Amino acid sequence: MARLALGLGGLLLAATAVAHDFRVGDLVIDHPYAVPSPAGAANGVAYLRGIRNRGTVPDRLLGASTSVAQRIELHEMRMDGEVMRMREVPGIDLPPGQEVSLRHGQRYHFMLVKLDKPLAVGDRFEMTLRFEKAGEYKVPVEVQQPRAHHHGH
Template sequence: MTSLHTVSPLSRRTWLVGSALLGLALALPAAAHDFKHGTLRIDHPYATPTGAGMANGAVYFRAIENTGAEPDRLLSASTPIAQSVELHRMQVDDGVMRMRPIEAMDLPAKTTVSLRHGQPLHLMLMGLQRPLVLGERFALTLRFERAGEREVMVWVQQPRAGSAAHAH
């Protein structure tokens, strides 16, 4: 008769293998949140949750890196969950923070551009079809001057602690 506290080596091995496989399965989605497109690396696209009745939302990226020898530009974006997507830059005018649409985002050669929450550059989702709910994902198509189009998946998540507030 075996004790309830005794674990056979086979059971222990099965548990360890199962735990390792579970850890790998949980890590794969995080690793898949980095998109390559030619010489561009699009790192961690994310949006913040919106409340009911909010017409607009925002999309950020940990970074967009241009590893190539030639500059590129992000010209536009689109998603089925919003009427339009605008490229925006935050700037201070007479002591007041304002959001300004811009024609394109420059991506100089051999450079990483930050589009994190609280940074000047971001994408605005105008005319949301529905609220952005924590934990969901949605498709976003990016159009680059040189690299062409690339669809990425955007995760809806809370910004990290310490990120500046962003309101429109």
């Protein structure tokens, strides 16, 4: 019986370790991750597969912070003719019943400004997300090699 309990506990721990969704109120934060930064790079990039607002009231992502960088900026990428432009935005709207992607290669991402050290595959850190209505929420971030080509910073 004790062996079964230990086995089930181990399975529960393993399932928890691979969980990538986090709930804060009506918001579901899906798979926070960052990509490796080149040696000597001052900045890094972090992403979320998305944020789903399962509620009936809009919310807004206002910003984020972490101990591995001096600050985090919310960035938006848009095509301006044939040129990709990136700019800091004051927030990201989270409409009710919708999902907003902050994935690598998509419209939005987190710019980690003035890293303490370059990010390497396997590194882990916490990032605190700040929402207008849902408040602050800490998520664990793992540095992973991206599957698609990165737009570069």
